Amino acid sequence: MAKKRSKKSPLINGVGTKVLKAITGEAERLHGQIRRGTKPHMTYPVRSLSNVKYDPRRGHFKIGRSTSHRDLSYTTAKTFAQSVRLMSLSKDLVETDDIATKRDAYYMSKNWAEAAFDSQPDSDTMMDDIEAMLGMNREQLGFVPEEHGGGVAGALIVIDRDAVTGKKLEIDCAKQGSGAWSVPSCVEHLKFRTDAKFLLAIETTGMFQRLVKHAYWKKTNSILVAMGGVPSRACRRFIRKLSDERKLPVYVFTDGDPYGYTNIYRTLKVGSGNAAHLNEYFCVPRARFLGVTPDDIEKYDLPTHPLKEVDIKRARDALKNDPFIRHHKEWQKALQKLVSMGVRAEQQAFAAHGLNNVIEKYLPAKLRRGGMKTFLP
Numbered sequence: 113m114a115k116k117r118s119k120k121s122p123l124i125n126g127v128g129t130k131v132l133k134a135i136t137g138e139a140e141r142l143h144g145q146i147r148r149g150t151k152p153h154m155t156y157p158v159r160s161l162s163n164v165k166y167d168p169r170r171g172h173f174k175i176g177r178s179t180s181h182r183d184l185s186y187t188t189a190k191t192f193a194q195s196v197r198l199m200s201l202s203k204d205l206v207e208t209d210d211i212a213t214k215r216d217a218y219y220m221s222k223n224w225a226e227a228a229f230d231s232q233p234d235s236d237t238m239m240d241d242i243e244a245m246l247g248m249n250r251e252q253l254g255f256v257p258e259e260h261g262g263g264v265a266g267a268l269i270v271i272d273r274d275a276v277t278g279k280k281l282e283i284d285c286a287k288q289g290s291g292a293w294s295v296p297s298c299v300e301h302l303k304f305r306t307d308a309k310f311l312l313a314i315e316t317t318g319m320f321q322r323l324v325k326h327a328y329w330k331k332t333n334s335i336l337v338a339m340g341g342v343p344s345r346a347c348r349r350f351i352r353k354l355s356d357e358r359k360l361p362v363y364v365f366t367d368g369d370p371y372g373y374t375n376i377y378r379t380l381k382v383g384s385g386n387a388a389h390l391n392e393y394f395c396v397p398r399a400r401f402l403g404v405t406p407d408d409i410e411k412y413d414l415p416t417h418p419l420k421e422v423d424i425k426r427a428r429d430a431l432k433n434d435p436f437i438r439h440h441k442e443w444q445k446a447l448q449k450l451v452s453m454g455v456r457a458e459q460q461a462f463a464a465h466g467l468n469n470v471i472e473k474y475l476p477a478k479l480r481r482g483g484m485k486t487f488l489p
Contacts, residue, residue: 127252127300128206134246135203142196152184154195156241161385166435171397173383173435182241193227194238202242205254211297213258214239244389249345251298261295262347263320263338266329268354271303272296285335292324292338299350306358311335313343313351315366315376315403319459319470326471332479335360342376345387348394351380355398362396363479363487368404369419369456370427370447374434377401382436401488402478406449409457412474415464416455427451440489 138154145152156179157163163176184192201220205212212220217239218232229235243250251257264270268285270293282305285293296302312334314320320338323329329336335354339347355362364380366372381399383391409416419427427447430437437443450456462470478484 128209131206131246131248131252131254132203134248135199138199138246139196152192154182154192154245155179156182156245157389159240159244159386159389161433161435164385164435166382166439168439170392171382172391172395173385174391175389190227191238194221194224194229194235195242197221197224197227198235198238198242202253202255211254211256213256215258217255240386247389249390249393251300251345256297257344257346259344259346260340261297261299261344262340262350263292263294263317264335264350265292265320265324266335267306267308267333268335269305271305273301286329290325292320292336295337295344295346295350297346299346299353302350302353304354304358306335306354306360307333308335308358308360309333310361310363311337311351311355312402313337313339313362313364313380313399314459315339315341315364315372316459319365322468323471326468328471328475339376339380343380345394348380348396351399352394352396355396360398362399363402364399365459365475366401366403367456367458368406368409368414368450369458370423370430370450372403373401373443373447374426374430374437377403378430378434378436400484402475404457404459404461405486405488406446406453407486408474409453409455412462412465414457414461416457416461419451419454419456423456424451442488446488 142152157175158178158180163178164173165176167174182188182192182195198217201212201217214236215232218229218235221227221229221235239250239255243253246253264285265288266285270283270285272281272283273279274281283293309332314323314336317338317340320336323336337347337351351362354360364377366376380396382397383395387394404414408414427450431444431447437447459470462474
């Protein structure tokens, strides 16, 4: 629960001021509608793949013009009140320099009488609507995720600050022993120092651990980031911020399956339909796909598993509906070939030819100048 203080926190920065201005502005707009005797309403952009288009110039999904409205009426009084209460909670969090997880916000609503949320998915959806309406990410609004932000190891010094004193702290990601530094839920304040040549984002924690164990980052002067499946918003924002500020190439190493292609890689590179209103901050247009392709499966004679029905459906849906896939013929050919082969291959499949085959042969071959020409966009 946000702490009650008699004065606003002296730590409110430019972003906090912008958040307070946006929330206050929306409240004043609603109040003005009520005073004029008109029905109060809120307008949100529609958050779905059907309302986005791929902008190749900017390199990410862009939200369309479709909107939905939430009017104050007899049937919507509860959801309308919930929206206002969530904005009020955000205002309190920013003013007191506090945070709340999405789970915290759900339980805090239990004090809102009839406006209490019945389930967390309801409060999560409402929170997404509010960030879309205000044009700010929920981390700026004081709501932080509970998901893991990702692990980082390699040639990077992260400049953070002490949570209590505010003093600068330098974290050397090359000196984390057998572990890794964890990306925090909010990365906007972080600064970086590095001479790394590239950043390698890795789908599975197991493959990340293997590369860390054998100090792959030291051999290649690189930074390794464990995404742990579909990367969290904090992980995506961290990679984007680091890549932009240090002009680092980003290579993405995933399994060879429709999920790795269309959910993990595509989400990191261009964003998602559900968060299209914020994709410009959470996507990495500089990313290139280094992961397992259908051609790699044949070239490296990798053990495979049959594609499941859900894999085939995911691939066909992407070919038909995904603006990013439809823009790139290379990705269309890769998905079509994978479906025709009827198989998928995991990152760890290289172990069939030796535990460190991926380090000694696959990655070096891919990262050679000639190999890079085969990277999928």
